Amino acid sequence: MPRRLQRCVIHIGTEKTGTSSIQQFLAANRRKLAAEGVLYPRYTGARQGSQWGFVAAVADDVWRTGIGARLGIHSEHVRTRFAERFKSGIDEEVRRFRKGQTLLISCEHFHSRLVTRAMILKLKDLLDNWVREYQIIVYFRRQDRVAISKYSTALKTGYTNPAILHAFNTNQLPYYYNYSAIYENWAEVFGASVMRAGLFERSEFIQGDLIKDFCDKANLRLTGQLRQGRANESLSERGVEVFRRLNKHWPQAIEGSRNPVRDALVNVLSKLYNGKNYPVSRWEAEAFFNQFRDCNEKLACQAFPGRDRPLFSCNFDDYPVEQPWRN
Structure with a gap:
């Protein structure tokens, strides 16, 4: 019977909300966190810190994704063996972690790969082996800004002319951008009372600092911890x-x-070449964002009750008026 810790803090992203910076901060401070009773596992998260293994162990058809390719998972049979090794590896880390009571995991792919309640429930079933109670941390960013950031990432990955913005059926929004559905799925599985949501805007962070804001939400001490620069920034x-x-x-x-x-x-x-780029016009960005107004209003009621202003700014002045030339 594996040792069980008192609580688990799960940082689920979303993608393009400073997850790499948070994960590198956590990875750089593993020993200091451990001294405070917080385990940030090394298994599949030893380098940059993102806990891909938890996603690979429970996501459907993971061998068809980049996560599967990175972890050498190319079939369900291989994934089953990986999941067994992964569980044993986390068992061992928890067993050796004798003084602490908190398991902390962070992976942006909790957002992008665990897209059904069934998969999220599988994650909870897995984590129930090691913990008793939960806290979920999630940040949301204005959808057009996420799309622009994804464009930079796609270029870094190797795409020569990736798509930027899409038009969607507002009655069937893509899960990736449907923040209300994302919040609802995690709240349904883990309970609304454990959800801690934030907005990815400097003005919304404690003292304008994402790391301070995250540490406050996760009940982590920041004093004396190593700080690093921002990671995985967009391209100029x-x-x-x-x-x-x-x-x-x-x-x-x-x-x-x-x-x-x-x-x-x-x-x-x-x-x-880090910086900002605006590969679409102002009207394109605003039209894209407008597709999500209803789900964002619903999210406001779910995750930010009592807030007296919109979740996201309606200012699009940083985009060019005319459509940029792209070949």
């Missing part, structure tokens, strides 16, 4: 053009494996 206008041109010549993989030379170049160029 020049960076977008550099990646669009060079992606035509850089192979994403060599003989079925990731191209390490390209990965190294991506890291260098991402730091050199």
Whole structure:
């Protein structure tokens, strides 16, 4: 029978809300967190800190995703073996963690890959092996800004001309951007009382600091912890053009494996050309965002009751008036 901790803090993203910065902060402070009674597991989260293993163990058809490829999972049979090893690995970490009472896990793919209540329930069933109670932390960002950030990520990944904004049937919104549905699914499985939601806007953070805000929500001490710069930032206008041109010549993989030379170049160029880009016009961004007004209003009632102003700014002045030229 594995040891059970008192609580589990689950940071579920969403994607493009500073998750990499939070995870790198947590990974850099594993020992200090452990001294305070908080276990941030190393199993599949040793480098940058994102706990992909929890997603891979419970998500449907994970072998068809980039997570499966990164973890060497290419079939259900392999995933079953991975899940068994993963559970044993976390069992061992929890067993060796004798003084603490909190398990903390963070993965942006909780948002993007666990898209049904059934999958979220499988995660809870897995975590019930090690913990008694839960706290869920989630941040939400204005949908058009998420789409622009995804565009930068797609370019870094190797796409030469990725899509930016889409038109959707407002009666059947994509789950990725349907924040009300996301919140509802997690609240249904874990309970509305354990949900801690925030907005990904500097003005909404405690002292304008995302890490301070996250630590407050997770009841973590920040004093004395190592701080790092922001991670996985978007590309500047020049960076977008550099990646669009060079992606035509850089192979994403060599003989079925990731191209390490390209990965190294991506890291260098991402730091050199970080910044902001606005590849769509003001009216395109606003039209995209308007598709989600109803679900955002519903989210406000669910997660931010009593708030007397809209969740997201309606100012789109940072976008160009005319549609930018793209070849």
